[in-house]
Amino acid sequence: MGPGLIAFGTDEQRAEFLPGILTGETTWCIGMSEPDAGSDLASLKTSAVRDGDDWVVNGQKIWTSFAAVADYCYLICRTSSEGPPHRGVSEIIVPMELPGIEVRPIKDMTANEHFCEVFFTDVRVPIENLVGVEGDAFKQTMAQLEHERGGIDRLVSNRPLFDRAVAVADGDDPIVRQEIAALEIGYRLGRILVYREALKQAPAGFSAATKCFCTEHEQRVADFAARILGPAATADAELAKAIAYAPGYTIMGGTSNIMRNILGERLLGLPREPRP
């Protein structure tokens, strides 16, 4: 969200919100996904209607990471239903303490409750909290997702798991040695991909490839660690959680299927997927 505010926010928004993001004093959540709008984000329905000096927000988000502890929600919502679905989308910064917001944490299969349902009922948000262009923010959201998909966090969540598995792996077993080498190469390749994103050397849309590679690598690491650590992993809550959490990596921030669609259409120039 920081890069989104730098690119599309006003000077006042940058001055107000960026310092807290930089120091980690404020926590933000991203209100994008809805029960009927995940991969097909343009079908989102949460609405913001102008009323005097406020936006009045109504609707529901889901899978909103850290919503229960967030100070702000970077909300993607609909300010108009005219035209094609990706038109009429706007971005609004919603302080989470406003009346009318209800957060219900969801327990995932690791028993963690980090993502939530968020319900908005007549939530009044000052108009100056609009980020960028009213009704034309879908491309802002896509640009923000480029940052989300190409960051180093996509690669290294399971590194401690990898190190623990390598520490007890049988280094004399030729197959295990090959696997360790292949995964270490994966870390180095992933790091180069992330550097290319950070240095703006990757072509537009390429963060889809970076995310695919890095998050699928996270899953290969979890699979390797589960096999190497065996039953011992289930006796250690942190290890067991890291292994059970792995399927989420290729879903959050856009699934691998969607990343491959983006690569096919935007980078390889393949025919566009037919829209219903």
Ligand SMILES: Cc1cc2nc3c(=O)[nH]c(=O)nc-3n(C[C@H](O)[C@H](O)[C@H](O)COP(=O)(O)OP(=O)(O)OC[C@H]3O[C@@H](n4cnc5c(N)ncnc54)[C@H](O)[C@@H]3O)c2cc1C
């Ligand atoms: C751990 C975690 C954290 C998350 N945090 C957040 C968050 O903070 N904020 C937020 O807004 N969202 C968050 N999400 C939600 C995430 O962005 C969505 O789950 C994701 O975009 C997929 O949407 P969906 O769950 O509705 O699945 P769907 O879109 O219903 O997809 C279901 C399946 O169909 C496939 N599919 C769908 N359309 C196509 C297509 N056109 N071509 C090929 N395959 C297709 C998908 O790949 C998937 O396998 C999080 C998810 C997870 C797992």
